[in-house]
Amino acid sequence: MQKLPVIVGFGGINAAGRSSFHHAYRRLVHEVMKEEELAPMFEGLSKLMKLEDANDRQYMLDHTLIRKIESQTFDINNVKTHRKTSMKAEGEAIKFETRKRQLPETLPENWKVEDLGGGKVSVTVEGEMEVLTQDSYKIAVTSGAQLPTGFDPAEFYSSRNQPKGLQLAVFGASDALHSMGLDWDTVLEHIEPDEVSVYAASAIGQLDDFGGRGLAQAGLKGGRVTSKQMPLMLTQMPADFVNSYMINSVGSTGANIGACATFLYNLRQGIGDIQAGRARVAIVGGAEAPIEPEVIEGFKAMGALAEDAQIAAIDGTEECDNRRASRPFAENAGFTIGEAAQFFILMDDELALELGATIYGAVPDVYVNADANKKSISSPGVGNYLTVAKCMALAKNILGEEGVKQTYASAHGTSTPQNRVTESHILNEVAKAFSIEKWPVCGVKAYLGHSLGPAGGDQLAAALGVWEYGYIPGIKTTEKLAEDIYDSNLEICLDHKFVGDKGEQMKGVVLNSKGFGGNNASGLVLSPHVAFEMLEKKYGAERLADYRAKNESVKATAKAYDEAITKGDINVIYHFGTEVMQGEDLKITSEGISLDKFKNQLNFDTENPYSEYC
Template sequence: MPGRNRRRGRFEAAITGLGMMTPAGTGTAASWKGIRQGAGTEAVKVPELADIAADFVCRVPGFDPVEVLGRRRAGQFDRSSQLLLAAAIEAVADSGLDPQTWDGARVAVVIGNGIGGAQTWETQHRRLLDSGSRRVSPRLIPMLSANMAAGYVSMEFGAQGPSMVTATACASGTTAIGTARELLRSGACDVVITGGTEAPLTPSLVSGFSQMGALSKRTDDIRAASRPFDADRDGFVAAEGAAVLVLERAEDARARGAGIRAMVSGYGASADAYHPTAPDPECKGAALALRAALRDADVTAQEVDHVNAHGTATLINDATEARLIHGVLGDRPLVTSVKGVTGHSLSAAGAIEAAVSALTLAESFVPPTANLESLDPEIELEVVAKEGRWMPVEVVVSNSFGFGGQNAVLVLTRA
């Protein structure tokens, strides 16, 4: 029977498949387990970063691209594409759809990716400087280009529908999922493979974030370094990761008897038009996106049970997002940031958090915010800490914000 949140005029995109490669675990089950436990930041020291203030990052533990793709194929992809393909293979298998029998012309791909093949670029640039241009790989361009994140997924599954990459910085994964839902609504396709990926853990990029003052310098306790909403937070921990969702129109998914994790029921996007890296302290642009997502989902602020926050653990961003949530949604919804466990995987973050939001709805469990010991007294929210909460969850908001004032918000509802 339709749930109490199903509205006649609302367009619902059913999430029928999930795939996750995160610092919390390799695969959806392992990632969800780590996030549910909320034990702390899965960070590791990196010798190549020894000369900067933040010499640690979050990697996907135990990920072996050769095991997933084979040795020959794995060597053809940048780390960001390896993670993405692994997540996509898991998500499509989870959906129960068969790429051998589906109509590829009706399958679209939308992936969030802001930086592209960062590790390939840095490796090949070093080779150019050390050994000359003849030693640069002929695969450099297809391994580097950001659009290839979608291109490789399309090739993997014979998806011949619209194929694109969204690049809205740390909002990219969320923008991709919102765009994917719009393709379904328009009738341009029947299935969309969507999500986000990023593997930015190179010396130059981590150094760049460190020089900006964006990264935590808690080198003496890296497991407690990422502290969203905590009074002692001092920056984010750079991470890699990928997450993929398979979306279908709700009626199509029900007709084939698919297992539906949750519905993507609303999407809103906006720009701050304020500053290259800092959020608008008055939250005007972000509020536009949040209110647009609520309208699109046909839900009121009072109906939102949970917010999966962007929650980067930086001083300004957490405080600004807290003002946004309190100003638009009040103090009713429980709030969580999973970045206390996963670190911040940039373009992949929104997709990872959308997948977590779907699992929260499916299992009626709100995960905790790791490393939250003392809530910043200026943050007027009920942030879940220490242990997760078992509770009925019908409506979840998932926020993402990026450099350039990019704002993207999803509303997910129970299937």
């Protein structure tokens, strides 16, 4: 019988705040939350934002979610650049003095250099001279889904000049690990050393001064490339950091990149390892910090981002409403870029019951399909019809013909004109095929923007909140849908939709992602209510009662962590240079490998998997 991958912990950070224990979710739907649910959310935000007045809730609301890009990120009115300028003297040659060490190694042919002594030289240029002059400009896109104002992940551990995306990965993965309510060493005592998988990535890499931008621009700016910029810019670094500095893993690892579908690609890898028995625990996630001028200019050149002038034109106003820049399925102009880190801990069902881990839901499968032939590499194609339909077919097989109607869709919902038409058609056609009259659809990018690699993680974190507080987040950044969408069988939620206590009316959700290049992924996530029904059928009521008894202490430990971090006691897991093993710290036999830092041995398979051929 195939093992069921269940979610036992999650954490991270995005424009709404901290993900664990549904803090960020509560920010999305704060209008319908009760005071006892809001109070800890605001307290936690105040500590993350380092506010002196913890009661200034309006400030916290104004400085979270999508808003005008703030100076803590970069100065939108003064973006530094260089302009290529050709100079020619009128009459006499161009002459200037400079330091000898500032001369180029290869002198232009029309330069004559005279040594003035004292490390200085005089340069005479005959004819034209090309120079780069410093310049600045006001960026045309000023909206971004930034982290809460004042939050800096580098403050919580020795970040050693790491790119911001990796700092977010450390914070997010640490938050997820703590959220389990189980010590990681306790988990390792119940599994073999290699029965852990870590799949995490960014979609575009780390592109700030400590990563790709610093690497590419060092020579042009007269600086030097550092030893860290090249390795730390790579897209798989979020996974590598988890393995090497957080969990001491010798298990499977990787970074499956699928543009905007990257998170679901990695989720697929993790659950596949659990289902096949290759791993008993999978850590899946992603981190991205793309609110950088160069990244914005790149997407703007593609026509993908919503420019201020376009948003204002839609509204018939002179000023752009930054808070409402992202409007999935409404009249819109492009997506709004966001930054985030999201991580999820999954276990096979048997291990979760054995440890008493809290189960937030189950992920039976993720489907990935390409777009086939098309005219433009960035345009959508047919692949996403396949992935969504496969998810619903699986939901029907598990939940039944009526149960499949008790699901909803968390749309990719980028807020581009092309997406609103194509994705609404996909979802509408699938709803028709499965006889769903009004399939609820939400689009959390209305609040969180598009965080690229971790975007699917933003969707999953919000979905888990629905099964705690009962509201599907509505698209409240618009008052009406666009006229060119398809919604005969859809209920695109423009307001927060209540779906019962603990979201009991929704048995599952389809997470949908569409990425540039034809990278389509859709994942089915089952509610915790359905997961426990399945587990009781498999293991029986007595086993579940034993599990619930174990779970009490686990929940208490998790709650203690939540209360501590909410009050500002932020304890990030980061072990640099500790528990390091070399070749002499392990022993290899024909039966397996013993590692000095692990209690259990890694055992080799004893059966020939190709016995039918041998």
